[in-house]
Amino acid sequence: MRELDVRRIAETIRELCIKANKQLPDDIEEKMCACCELEQNALGKSVMEDLVENFRVAKELDIPVCQDTGMAVVFIELGQDVHLTGGLLEDAVNEGVRRGYLDGLLRCSIVSDPLERVNTGDNTPAVLHLRMVEGDQVRIMVAPKGFGSENMSRLKMFTPAAGREDVIDFVLETVKLASSNPCPPMVVGVGIGGDFEWCAYLAKKALCRSCDTKNDNAFYARMEDELLERVNQLGIGPQGFGGDITALKVNIETYATHIAGLPVSVNIGCHVTRHCSAVL
Numbered sequence: 001m002r003e004l005d006v007r008r009i010a011e012t013i014r015e016l017c018i019k020a021n022k023q024l025p026d027d028i029e030e031k032m033c034a035c036c037e038l039e040q041n042a043l044g045k046s047v048m049e050d051l052v053e054n055f056r057v058a059k060e061l062d063i064p065v066c067q068d069t070g071m072a073v074v075f076i077e078l079g080q081d082v083h084l085t086g087g088l089l090e091d092a093v094n095e096g097v098r099r100g101y102l103d104g105l106l107r108c109s110i111v112s113d114p115l116e117r118v119n120t121g122d123n124t125p126a127v128l129h130l131r132m133v134e135g136d137q138v139r140i141m142v143a144p145k146g147f148g149s150e151n152m153s154r155l156k157m158f159t160p161a162a163g164r165e166d167v168i169d170f171v172l173e174t175v176k177l178a179s180s181n182p183c184p185p186m187v188v189g190v191g192i193g194g195d196f197e198w199c200a201y202l203a204k205k206a207l208c209r210s211c212d213t214k215n216d217n218a219f220y221a222r223m224e225d226e227l228l229e230r231v232n233q234l235g236i237g238p239q240g241f242g243g244d245i246t247a248l249k250v251n252i253e254t255y256a257t258h259i260a261g262l263p264v265s266v267n268i269g270c271h272v273t274r275h276c277s278a279v280l
């Protein structure tokens with residue numbers, strides 16, 4: 001059994017919070033540059049050029065890519081041959097987020113209670129998704145999530161009578177309703193299956209999957225391509241000013257579900273869909 005002090009996890013999360021907010025993942029940067037070339041609408045193209053310049057300047061000046069530095073969503077895959085020492089994992093996650101946001105001078109956006117709405121002052125608590133996996137390593141991903149895009153996300157419990165076209169219509173309707181609000185071009189994460197909460201988790205996971213990948217299942221990979229094409233045909237365009245590029249990518253994640261249901265969720269990400277990973 002390998003021993004790992006949770007202080008190393010806190011320190012890693014601190015670094016990931018800062019890096020994720022200042023530097024877009026390579027796949028998003030590359031997609032943004034490629035889509036900038038593809039955009040045919042003059043206004044849309046000029047907006048894309050501004051967005052590309054924005055992330056380049058952020059990297060150069062070592063400042064956040066966006067003023068909304070997000071809620072810290074943390075995914076941990078904990079190898080079951082690891083024995084954590086030195087304290088509670090959840091405390092270490094929040095300590096890492098607290099130090100990352102304060103040391104990195106990142107905007108603190110979290111309120112302690114959803115109705116009383118008093119800012120916690122250090123961007124904690126995080127949202128933690130923990131999975132036990134085989135092995136003796138700990139894989140950590142930090143995905144700061146802005147709420148301009150999070151607020152545009154939706155979930156629907158379909159009946160099993162629904163099919164592929166109904167799912168596609170729901171995704172397109174969600175993107176249309178979102179319009180310019182999530183700062184397009186978007187990344188669209190789609191979760192299909194599971195139960196109510198697992199379906200939403202799948203959509204978030206889909207959002208954090210690299211834009212260079214396709215679903216392993218050929219049926220869903222084709223659906224991702226078709227959805228991207230049809231989302232872009234909506235013409236919302238960069239920042240909602242019209243154009244060919246409304247989304248950079250549509251990613252789908254699926255899971256088994258109940259005979260009586262078909263949950264579908266859409267988690268919208270913006271043009272700064274951020275995530276950063278490390279393995280300990």
Ligand code: SF4
Nearest residue numbers: 066146148149183270
């Ligand atoms: S939706 Fe994204 S780009 Fe827009 S303000 Fe929020 S974090 Fe920033």
